[in-house]
Amino acid sequence: MVLLSRVAESLYWMSRNVERAETLARILDVNYNRTVDRNAAGRERAVRVWRSVFDMAGISADVELLDGASLASAAFERCTFSTEYRTSIVSCIRIARSNALSVRAELSTEVWECINGLYLFVEAQSPRSVAREGPSSFLRSVRDTAQAFGGIVDATVSHDDEWNFLQIGRYLERSAMTARILRNHDFSDESAHEWQRLLEMCCASEPFAKAQRLSSDPNEALSFLFLHRSFPRSIRFCTHEVDRALHRISETAMGAYSNEAERVTGRLQAMLDFVQIGEILDEGGDRFAARFAERADAIGTAIQASYFPRVPVG
Amino acid sequence: MWMKCGEGGGKQASPSLRTVVRLDTGPSEGSGAGRRPETMQPLLDQYQRVDFFDEFADELGVPRAHYAGLAQTLRTIDIAEFRHRVDLVNSVLLQRGVTFTVYSDSRGTERILPFDLIPRIVPGNEWSLIKRGIAQRVTALNAFLGDIYGAQRILHEGRISAEMVFSSKFYNREMIGFRVPRDVYIHVSGCDLIRGRDGTYYVLEDNLRTPSGISYVLENRDVLKRSFPRLFENYQPLPVDDYPRRLLDALRHSAPAGVSDPTVVLLTPGIYNSAYFEHTVLARRMGVELVEAGDLLVHDNIVFMKTTKGLQRVDVIYRRIDDDFLDPLAFKADSTLGVTGLMNAYRAGHVGIANAVGTGVADDKAIYPFVPDIIRFYLGEEPILPNVPTYDCTDDLQRRYVTSHLDELVVKNTNQSGGYGMLMGPSSSTIERARFKEAIEAYPRDFIAQPIIPLSCHPTIVGETLAPRHIDLRPFVLMNEEVDVPPTALTRVALTDGSLVVNSSQGGGSKDTWILDD
Numbered sequence: 092m093v094l095l096s097r098v099a100e101s102l103y104w105m106s107r108n109v110e111r112a113e114t115l116a117r118i119l120d121v122n123y124n125r126t127v128d129r130n131a132a133g134r135e136r137a138v139r140v141w142r143s144v145f146d147m148a149g150i151s152a153d154v155e156l157l158d159g160a161s162l163a164s165a166a167f168e169r170c171t172f173s174t175e176y177r178t179s180i181v182s183c184i185r186i187a188r189s190n191a192l193s194v195r196a197e198l199s200t201e202v203w204e205c206i207n208g209l210y211l212f213v214e215a216q217s218p219r220s221v222a223r224e225g226p227s228s229f230l231r232s233v234r235d236t237a238q239a240f241g242g243i244v245d246a247t248v249s250h251d252d253e254w255n256f257l258q259i260g261r262y263l264e265r266s267a268m269t270a271r272i273l274r275n276h277d278f279s280d281e282s283a284h285e286w287q288r289l290l291e292m293c294c295a296s297e298p299f300a301k302a303q304r305l306s307s308d309p310n311e312a313l314s315f316l317f318l319h320r321s322f323p324r325s326i327r328f329c330t331h332e333v334d335r336a337l338h339r340i341s342e343t344a345m346g347a348y349s350n351e352a353e354r355v356t357g358r359l360q361a362m363l364d365f366v367q368i369g370e371i372l373d374e375g376g377d378r379f380a381a382r383f384a385e386r387a388d389a390i391g392t393a394i395q396a397s398y399f400p401r402v403p404v405g
Numbered sequence: 406m407w408m409k410c411g412e413g414g415g416k417q418a419s420p421s422l423r424t425v426v427r428l429d430t431g432p433s434e435g436s437g438a439g440r441r442p443e444t445m446q447p448l449l450d451q452y453q454r455v456d457f458f459d460e461f462a463d464e465l466g467v468p469r470a471h472y473a474g475l476a477q478t479l480r481t482i483d484i485a486e487f488r489h490r491v492d493l494v495n496s497v498l499l500q501r502g503v504t505f506t507v508y509s510d511s512r513g514t515e516r517i518l519p520f521d522l523i524p525r526i527v528p529g530n531e532w533s534l535i536k537r538g539i540a541q542r543v544t545a546l547n548a549f550l551g552d553i554y555g556a557q558r559i560l561h562e563g564r565i566s567a568e569m570v571f572s573s574k575f576y577n578r579e580m581i582g583f584r585v586p587r588d589v590y591i592h593v594s595g596c597d598l599i600r601g602r603d604g605t606y607y608v609l610e611d612n613l614r615t616p617s618g619i620s621y622v623l624e625n626r627d628v629l630k631r632s633f634p635r636l637f638e639n640y641q642p643l644p645v646d647d648y649p650r651r652l653l654d655a656l657r658h659s660a661p662a663g664v665s666d667p668t669v670v671l672l673t674p675g676i677y678n679s680a681y682f683e684h685t686v687l688a689r690r691m692g693v694e695l696v697e698a699g700d701l702l703v704h705d706n707i708v709f710m711k712t713t714k715g716l717q718r719v720d721v722i723y724r725r726i727d728d729d730f731l732d733p734l735a736f737k738a739d740s741t742l743g744v745t746g747l748m749n750a751y752r753a754g755h756v757g758i759a760n761a762v763g764t765g766v767a768d769d770k771a772i773y774p775f776v777p778d779i780i781r782f783y784l785g786e787e788p789i790l791p792n793v794p795t796y797d798c799t800d801d802l803q804r805r806y807v808t809s810h811l812d813e814l815v816v817k818n819t820n821q822s823g824g825y826g827m828l829m830g831p832s833s834s835t836i837e838r839a840r841f842k843e844a845i846e847a848y849p850r851d852f853i854a855q856p857i858i859p860l861s862c863h864p865t866i867v868g869e870t871l872a873p874r875h876i877d878l879r880p881f882v883l884m885n886e887e888v889d890v891p892p893t894a895l896t897r898v899a900l901t902d903g904s905l906v907v908n909s910s911q912g913g914g915s916k917d918t919w920i921l922d923d
Contacts, residue, residue, distance in 0.1 A: 093668075094713045095700050192676050195502070196688035196695035207502050252713060340713070398713050 092251055098194045099256045100399035105190035106244075106260030109206070112183040113237030114268040115148055116230040119170055119180075121291045123226055127163040134162065141166040143275035147268070147292075149178035167226050168218045180233060184213050199247040202240070209236045258336040259394065266329035267387040269293055273316060273326075273380035278372075281309055289316070293324050313376055314368040326383060327363040333390065334360045340398075352393040359386050448487055449479040449864075452871045458604045458861040459873060460525065471528040471921060474639030479523075482635070484869050490522060491866065494632050503624050505679045519914030520625055521865045522633060525876060525896040526640075529923030532892070535598065535606060538790030539880060540888040541780060543591055546611060546767045547884065548783040550590040554580045554763060564782050565775045569799070572850055573772065574820055575614075575765025577728060579735055583752050585761045586659045589884050592759035593652065593723075595619070595895075598790070598878040600861035607793045607858065609877070611768040611776070614760065615725050618895040618915070619648060619881045620683035623690070625917040642919030643892035648881065649690035651891050652723075655883040656691075659757040660720045667720035667757070669693045670710060672701070674726050674742045684725055693723075703746030706753040721757040722747075728762050770819040770853050771797070793858055798849040807854040808845055811838045814854040816845070829905070831857065860905055863916070865898055875899045877907050878918070892920040 122144050126137040141154045141162065148170045157165040173179040177186065188210035195203060212232060221229045241261065248254045272292050277285065286309060290296040293316055302319070303311050319325040334356045335345070343349040348357050371379045454462045461472050468476035495517060498504075504515040527535070552558050553570055554577075560567040570576055595616030597609040626645050630637065653669065660667035673684040675697050688695035700710050701719065709716035724731065730740040735748035750756045766772065774795040777788045796803040796814070807814060811830050818826035828841045845852045862873035880894040896916040897907035907913040 093694055093710070093717055095694060095696065096711045096713055097697065097700050098694075099713045189676070192502075192681075195682075195685035196671075200501075203502065204500055208500055211499065256713075 094252045094256075096399050098197050099252070100395075101190040101194045102197070102253055102256045103260040103394070103399075105187045105194070105206070106257040107264040108183040108187035108190070109209075109237050109240050110261045110264040111178065111268065112180050112187070113234055114265065115170065115178075115180055115183070116233040116237070117294060118144060118147055118272070118292050119167055120227060120230040120234070121288060123163050123167050123230075125288060137162050144170065146275050147271045148176075150176050164222060164226075171221070171226070171229075172218050181213055184210055184233075197253060199243075201243050201247045205236065205240050205243050209233070209240070212236070252340055255336040255340050256398075259333050262329040262332040262336070263387060263390060263394075265324055266326050266333070267384055269316060269324055269326050269329065270380045270384040270387060273313075274377050274384060276377060276380075278376045286312055295322065295324060298322055310368055310372065313372070317371060317376075317379075318363060318366070318368060326380075327360075330356065330360050330363055330387075337394075350393075350397040352390060352397045355386070355393050356390050359383075359390070446483050446485075447480050448482060448484050448866075448871045449476060452864050452873075455862060455873050457859050457873070457875070458600050458602055460600075460861050460863045460876070471526050475524070475526065475636070478636060478638050479871075487522065487866060488869070490633050494520060494522065494628055497628055497632065498624070501624070502682060503620070503628075504682055518621060519900060520621075520628070521874075521898055521900075521914050521916045522629065522636070523864050523866060523871070524629065524636060524642075524917045524919050525863055525878075526642075526919045526921065527878070527894070529921045531606070532920050533923055534789065535878075535880060536890045538606070538608070538788070539596060539882055539890055541784065541786060541789050542596065542608065542611065542776065543594055543882055543884060543888045545780040545783045546613065546776070547589065547591050549779045550761070550764060550767050551585075551588055552783075553766065554583065559779070559782055562782075564778055565772075569771060569775075569850075570766060573766045573769045575728070575763065575769050577763030577766070579748055579752070580761070580763040586661055586754070586757045589659055589759075590761040590764050591767075592655050592659055592761075592884050593881070594760075594884075595879045595881045598880070599793075599858055600878075601858050604861065606790055606878075608776075608790050609793055609858075610770075611773070612879075613764045613768040614727065615680075616879065616881070617680040617683050617725075618879055618897075619893060620680075620686040621915050622881065622893045622895050622918065623648065623686060625915060629917045640919060640921070643922060645891075645893045648891050648893045649687060651883055651885075651889055652687065653691045653693070655885045655889065656721050656723050656757075656759055658885045659759050661754050661757055664720045668718060669721040669723065670696045670701075670719050672696055672698070672722050672724040672726055672744075674698075674730070678725070680725065687723075698726075698742050698744050701744045701747075703744060703750050706746070706750045706755050708744070708747065708750050708756045719756060721759065723759045728765060731758075731762065770817055771799070771850060773853065793855050796854040798845055798852045798854065804845065804849055807852075808842045811841060811854075813856065815857050816841055816852055816854045819851050819853060827906075829857070857905070860899075860907075863896070863898065865900070865914075865916075867900070867902075872902075874902075875905050875907065876916070894918045894920065 122140055126133070126140055138154050144166065145152060145154060150170055150173065152169055154166065157169070169179070171180045174182055176182060188206055191198060191203060191206045216229060244254065244257055248257065272289065276289050287296060290299050290312060295316060299312060299315050302315065315322060316325055318327045320328065322328055337353050337356055338345050341349045341353065343353060346357070348354040454466055462468055498517045498520065504517050549559065553560065559565055560570060591613050593616070595612045595618065597612065598606050599609050600606055622645055656669045657667050669691070670693055671684055671688045673681060673695055675681065678684070684695055694710065696710055702709055702711065708719040708722070710719050726742050729736045730742040732743045732745065732747040733740045734745050736743070748762070751758050751762065774792065774797050777792055780786060780788045796807045798804045798807055807816070811828065812833070814830045816828040816830070820826070828837060830838070860875040860877060863876045864871045865874040867874070876896050876898045878894050878896055880890060883889040883891065896918045897913045898916055899905060899907045899912070900914045901912055904912070
């Protein structure tokens, strides 16, 4: 089976951007609903919340400068429609669709129509049209379609290298997003409200409740998000999926490596397999998460160098 | 007279509402007028043919035999239902991304090619004539190309002037003395056929470089079958989905000698090309890689593509890029769409390129008037399909006639296509005619002129009515061991009232084209 480097790269970025749009939509939904009903007295807290959301979203604007009367709406609009940032929802979907277009011939019709439909949907929306309905239904549509995208990919793309690169994009982005969420968590605030917000942003509140019946130990929740073996958004699970996809591509045995991407991923994987939650908390959960996010970036760079090398033109 | 767009309509209730009612009354059947629901306003009732050859109805307004079945169906469908189907189809096309890019604004907007739901029908006897006529023409033009890049017999014998051939912008010196794999130059072509006032089919252009539109043939049929199966009652048009396989066969046939299982790729200029959607359709349906120039490299005169598992050899390139951009080493040095060293690999016999480089000279508009002679010269046969009468502006007498009759003629620039650089005499201004006259006298080789052929008309949905609109026919032709004419043809329709220009870049649309068995 032949897979052009350019095509692999586009598939990888398409997948990353869809995943990012999906996570971002969930983050916005959780936080919008939690700050929209706060009165003026809660402004300080709302500012703190949106500042952390901007960091997760990769938006560098100053929250303080946003309109105080409707902070939640202004912040939502920035994270969703801003085209000056490549990380807003609209930007992510545009990039994903343009990646999809450049590999249109390789995609199943179902995958293409899903991403094209998502693109046409968000392009038809405006801050005003979304404000009229309230952001929730818009964000839900984005999330649902982005999740359906993953399912359509799994069900209509042969599980060989094209799919493997899609998997890498999906899980690398997902681990990075979980890390960005954790990086912004205030580990000193042990209120149930904060824990619930954290779990919801990671789509983890129900799985966690199920796995840890009635546990109110914050460390359990942290351990769930960092190190759970089978929760599909835990950092450890996602890294493991990236590692496995890389090894399926190169056909190298797990535990060994044949290129830099596999080496850095394998090392990170081993650390996550054997580290204990106590050690993470000793270092500081936010600091550990930030360090992980850097390593996830390094994996991305290594994948780029191993599989989509830039050959000088000319 | 022409019916004006929107006349007689516009007073209807919401189309979708009416359609629901219509659907609830159950499928109508037969043609009996008595069965119509009271509120129904059949589309066909308003159709009035005009004084051109009408594909659908004869001089008395009676549907022709091969349209009788469709007429019967149309009598049972009303305007509101049609509007509803049109909306449905447009949204499907948009979702699928069946679009082309328009360059008139800086952004390069994606648009769907307007698709008219009333199919065009070509009866079996007409198709078999077309088939033989095209096969003859492409065979002769292929021989012509082999000759002018080889022994140049036709030039030595003075049947066509050497100056005319060598002065063609599309004559490619790189190709002289090079024998292309299996002697095939024209793997893919799509000539434009039009019908005159008496219904005679004429060849208007040969389009031997990279004619586009086949994806619309494939998509139109698919969409129409899904969204409006009732139209197919009484008909079994020849299927079109075999085209990609036949194209792949033709491409594999042009692999360098000795390659038993050739790797074929489709080379596209990229997502900003107006026909990019078509490139993706063809690559996907053939199961070949769609590559951009940056995906290929030439090493030691061998073409490779860059894959995640390293370099892999490429044997045949179906290129959808013009000659000029193919190889910056041989042609335009600043081309970023091309592959450095490709011409050397080609000339070394290590890769097949379809269509061959340099085919453009055979569909140069200035060579076109000589095609009947080309057929006689190489095949010893009379042309089956006639040319449109054409004035050669390099001939003094003919040029004088052209420049004094510009208001009756259509003048075409031999270096341009797609409806650009044209003068439509009757609708032109005095200033435009003066400008063309000056240009023709300065550069006679760059212009041809033809009388205006009143293209045939076909019922077409225009707003809320059915009105005649001018059409042409572009069959897509392949060349394998010999010429292969699959039953795949695109009907383009000029949607603007009275317009004779069917190009998609100039406001044309398309129709599904049903070719019937003999």
